[in-house]
Amino acid sequence: xxxxxxGLPGLAAATATAPAMGTGEVWLFWILAPIAVLAALGxxxxxxxxxxxxxxxxxxxxxAVFYIAEQAPFLGIVxxxxxxxxxxxxxxxxxxxxxxDSSDSLxxxxxxxxxxxxxxxxxxxxxxxxxxxxxxxxxxxxLGPQSASRNVxxxxxxxxxxxxxxxxxTSALLITAALGTMVLAHRERTAPRPTQRELSEQRFRSGxxxxxxxxxxxxxxxxxxxxxxxxxDGTPSELSINKVLAARGDIRSGQELDTPGIAxxxxxxx
Amino acid sequence: MSxxxxxxxxxxxxxxxxxGTDPWWLVVLKAVGIFVFLVVMTLLAIWWERRxxxxxxxxxxxxxxxxxxxxxxxxxxxxxxxxxxxVPRAADKVVFVLAPVLAAVPAFMAYAVMPxxxxxxxxxxxxxxxxxxxxxxxLYVIAVTSIGVYGIVLAGWSSGSTYPLLGALRSSAQVISxxxxxxxxxxxxxxxxxxxxxxxxxxxxxxxxxAIPLLPSFLIYATAMVGETNRAPFDLPEAEGxxxxxxxxEYSSLKFALFFLAEYINMVTVSTLATTLFLxxxxxxxPLSLVGVDPAHPEGLLNTGWWPVLWFxxxxxxxxxxxxxxxxxxxxxxxxxxMRIGWKIxxxxxxxxxxxxxxxxxxxxxxxxxxxxxxxxxxGVLAVVFVVSLAWDTLAERRGAAGAQDVPAAGxxxxxxxxxxxxxxGQSLPAYADLAVSPVSARAGSAEPDGTRDPVEGDxx
Numbered sequence: 256x257x258x259x260x261x262g263l264p265g266l267a268a269a270t271a272t273a274p275a276m277g278t279g280e281v282w283l284f285w286i287l288a289p290i291a292v293l294a295a296l297g298x299x300x301x302x303x304x305x306x307x308x309x310x311x312x313x314x315x316x317x318x319a320v321f322y323i324a325e326q327a328p329f330l331g332i333v334x335x336x337x338x339x340x341x342x343x344x345x346x347x348x349x350x351x352x353x354x355x356d357s358s359d360s361l362x363x364x365x366x367x368x369x370x371x372x373x374x375x376x377x378x379x380x381x382x383x384x385x386x387x388x389x390x391x392x393x394x395x396x397x398l399g400p401q402s403a404s405r406n407v408x409x410x411x412x413x414x415x416x417x418x419x420x421x422x423x424x425t426s427a428l429l430i431t432a433a434l435g436t437m438v439l440a441h442r443e444r445t446a447p448r449p450t451q452r453e454l455s456e457q458r459f460r461s462g463x464x465x466x467x468x469x470x471x472x473x474x475x476x477x478x479x480x481x482x483x484x485x486x487x488d489g490t491p492s493e494l495s496i497n498k499v500l501a502a503r504g505d506i507r508s509g510q511e512l513d514t515p516g517i518a519x520x521x522x523x524x525x
Numbered sequence: 526m527s528x529x530x531x532x533x534x535x536x537x538x539x540x541x542x543x544x545g546t547d548p549w550w551l552v553v554l555k556a557v558g559i560f561v562f563l564v565v566m567t568l569l570a571i572w573w574e575r576r577x578x579x580x581x582x583x584x585x586x587x588x589x590x591x592x593x594x595x596x597x598x599x600x601x602x603x604x605x606x607x608x609x610x611x612v613p614r615a616a617d618k619v620v621f622v623l624a625p626v627l628a629a630v631p632a633f634m635a636y637a638v639m640p641x642x643x644x645x646x647x648x649x650x651x652x653x654x655x656x657x658x659x660x661x662x663x664l665y666v667i668a669v670t671s672i673g674v675y676g677i678v679l680a681g682w683s684s685g686s687t688y689p690l691l692g693a694l695r696s697s698a699q700v701i702s703x704x705x706x707x708x709x710x711x712x713x714x715x716x717x718x719x720x721x722x723x724x725x726x727x728x729x730x731x732x733x734x735x736a737i738p739l740l741p742s743f744l745i746y747a748t749a750m751v752g753e754t755n756r757a758p759f760d761l762p763e764a765e766g767x768x769x770x771x772x773x774x775e776y777s778s779l780k781f782a783l784f785f786l787a788e789y790i791n792m793v794t795v796s797t798l799a800t801t802l803f804l805x806x807x808x809x810x811x812p813l814s815l816v817g818v819d820p821a822h823p824e825g826l827l828n829t830g831w832w833p834v835l836w837f838x839x840x841x842x843x844x845x846x847x848x849x850x851x852x853x854x855x856x857x858x859x860x861x862x863x864m865r866i867g868w869k870i871x872x873x874x875x876x877x878x879x880x881x882x883x884x885x886x887x888x889x890x891x892x893x894x895x896x897x898x899x900x901x902x903x904x905g906v907l908a909v910v911f912v913v914s915l916a917w918d919t920l921a922e923r924r925g926a927a928g929a930q931d932v933p934a935a936g937x938x939x940x941x942x943x944x945x946x947x948x949x950x951g952q953s954l955p956a957y958a959d960l961a962v963s964p965v966s967a968r969a970g971s972a973e974p975d976g977t978r979d980p981v982e983g984d985x986x
Contacts, residue, residue, distance in 0.1 A: 303617070305617075305620070305682060306620075309620070309679070312675070316672075319668075328659050328660060328661050328665075329660075329661050329664070332661050332664045332665055332667075332668045333664070335668035335669075335671065335672065336664065336667055336668045336671055339668075339671070339672065340667075340668065340671025340672065340674070340704075341671070341701065344671070344674065344675070344678065344697055344701060345701075347675075347678055347679075347682070347697070348678075348694065348697050348698070351678070351681075351682050351690060351693065351694060352694065406660060406661075407660055407661060407721065459942060459944065460942045462942070462943050
């Protein structure tokens with residue numbers, strides 16, 4: 256098992272020179288790794304966009320557990336908070352709002368994106384193989400015994416000393432992106448937005464319907480939304496029914512829906 | 526911040542006490558204990574809520590099943606489990622079943638790092654009264670609760686229905702917005718405690734609970750935690766007047782029960798987090814903490830052994846009572862008002878507050894500025910700002926008053942807009958203006974001239 260694991264980047268520490276993986280870690284790896292790989296494949300073949308997004312979230316979650324098992328609890332937790340919790344949630348949010356599904360048009364709007372995608376994928380694969388290869392064969396850096404409890408302090412020290420500049424540049428990039436979104440989504444109002452008070456005053460001035468609209472069916476003998484409510488004088492109230500249902504021709508009157516027996520008995524009472 | 530400063534901060538990032546040395550049966554015992562605690566707390570909280578809200582509304586509340594109606598929630602739970610399990614035809618089956626599980630499991634998981642008490646003896650083993658602790662325990666709670674949101678969002682989407690989808694969208698927007706304010710309110714605690722581990726944070730509150738020096742953080746957290754748990758007055762994702770049941774409209778039977786369970790456990794979890802971070806965790810409140818303190822026992826009698834569990838549960842229940850109180854008192858906010866509170870008040874205020882806390886910490890630790898000198902200077906600056914703002918307001922008021930006098934008092938129209946209206950300040954009834962008669966005859970006289978107008982003209986349009 257050790258020779259199989261030696262080829263993997265994070266687990267290279269498990270070879271003869273470094274302390275061996277604990278049994279718990281081996282179990283964790285062999286349970287979660289297949290799940291992560293299957294979920295990643297499933298993400299590619301899933302038909303519904305929401306299913307793909309969910310499987311991607313599962314992959315991220317498995318990675319986070321691996322980070323924690325590799326004694327990087329801060330990284331693992333941040334992976335869940337930022338990627339699984341925030342980024343994927345926003346993805347889902349957009350998918351649900353826009354309602355993307357497999358019936359979308361298959362015409363490519365970006366020219367040559369397949370070629371570009373292939374090239375980028377091949378480049379990334381080469382990079383990954385190089386990285387794993389050098390970690391497995393060459394000398395490894397940063398794999399010395401690290402204490403999990405110093406994790407946060409070490410990251411903070413690096414972030415605020417050696418990588419301050421990179422950190423600040425990244426934040427500037429993100430702020431620029433956020434500003435760009437705001438500019439794109441911004442809509443200039445020609446008049447100030449009416450407040451609730453102004454709307455209410457306007458409603459009274461115009462003298463239209465002041466109270467809430469009458470509910471359908473409540474004063475009729477049926478309480479369905481397709482039966483108009485009856486006014487005190489017994490006439491059906493037009494205001495109580497939905498315009499969409501009326502346009503569809505789905506509105507029924509109370510008498511139409513009465514079962515014969517009940518209608519007869521009410522007639523007798525009269 | 527330089528490495529130099531970092532080294533000077535009182536860092537106690539490691540958990541207080543020993544973790545990870547328990548035998549397997551003790552770990553299982555603790556895990557089962559947490560599970561039972563949360564389920565019982567849920568049953569009690571539902572009963573407690575129904576009774577308290579009933580009292581607030583001059584009712585009695587459930588009092589038939591068990592003593593004082595204590596077993597009512599149990600009976601309701603059994604009834605719920607035996608109901609028909611409906612899966613709508615338009616639903617996405619797999620996700621529809623997965624969603625309630627995704628809501629309930631993380632709710633239980635978050636409790637793994639909550640400290641119930643100090644070291645105790647269980648069957649002869651000295652062990653911490655806490656399942657485990659991490660150097661990043663509080664972040665772990667945030668991570669786990671953010672997974673719980675998936676349950677709500679997916680429930681809304683997979684139902685294949687309009688109202689649940691709207692509820693889910695609201696909920697995800699709400700939780701993401703309030704999680705930012707919640708996370709920011711923790712930062713000040715981390716700065717003060719020098720740790721993100723829950724046991725260490727409780728340890729750092731031996732002398733002073735963080736709610737006192739970090740009052741703004743505490744208030745921000747207390748607001749954000751109501752938003753985070755979708756409870757009234759922030760229960761917009763399940764606003765029954767607008768969205769039927771919100772995200773769980775299409776759920777029934779055990780699947781609905783899981784959402785119900787998750788909501789109440791989340792309530793307990795955020796209350797516990799508030800207790801742990803701001804109210805000294807399991808520590809006894811002030812006069813009680815002094816009982817039995819002597820040089821041999823610096824912690825005192827009531828802060829050792831199993832006593833702390835009592836204070837811990839009592840503090841949680843105080844928070845739960847506040848949740849119930851809010852529900853019984855406040856109307857639901859409008860969605861835009863709710864979002865405005867989150868983004869325009871809570872987040873900027875907590876950012877400013879963190880800046881202030883960090884500045885004070887840096888000044889006192891790095892420059893070793895005397896805290897008294899610091900407060901004198903800050904107080905002096907604040908006093909100047911206060912005086913200037915007071916003077917500004919007075920001037921503005923005087924200018925406003927001068928402007929107001931120029932507005933001519935409009936003539937009184939008793940039927941303005943087609944409805945009978947009372948006179949505004951500065952206007953007088955024409956009857957009083959013309960005749961100096963008794964109020965009774967004046968009222969009779971004023972009603973007559975306009976009485977012929979139709980009060981609801983235009984209504985038939």
